Amino acid sequence: MLMSNTDRPARLHYMANGFRVLTPGDHVTCAVSGARIALEDLRYWSVARQEAYASAQIATEQLREA
Template sequence: MLMSNTDRPARLHFMANGFRVLAPGDHVVCAVSGTRIALDDLRYWSVAKQEAYASAALATEAMTPA
């Protein structure tokens, strides 16, 4: 039986110009809001923190010192 990656979080390694899939899945979770981000929609992440973000505003919020 083939295993489906549906409804399973992926584990990624974020790099400057993309990411590498370490464990297959169909989404990642935003580090700020906790929302699911489909891998096809993933556009924002931090290489230093190895975190994904759902939007540019959330990425900016995560990287702005408190």
Template sequence: MLVSNSDRPARVHYMANGFRVLAPGDHVLCATSGVRIPLDILRYWSVARQEPYATAQLASEALAPV
């Protein structure tokens, strides 16, 4: 039986210059907004927190000092 990766969240390891898919899927969820981010347009993440972000603004807000 073939299993499709569509409509399944991926498990991802975020690195400084990219990311590695650990478990197949087609998207991740933004850590701050919960928005679905397709892997092919994922551009913002935190290596230290291992979290993805939907936009540069959300990433900046999440990583800003308190």
């Protein structure tokens, strides 16, 4: 039986122009808000911190703190 990636968190390696899937899944969790982000909706992340963000506002706030 094939395993479904539905409702499983993915593990990703974030790069400057994209990300590589290390462990298949259908979503990641925002490092700040804890919101679930579908992989097809993932637009914001930090390469240095290797974490995902749910919105541009959250990503900007994290960059300012760094």
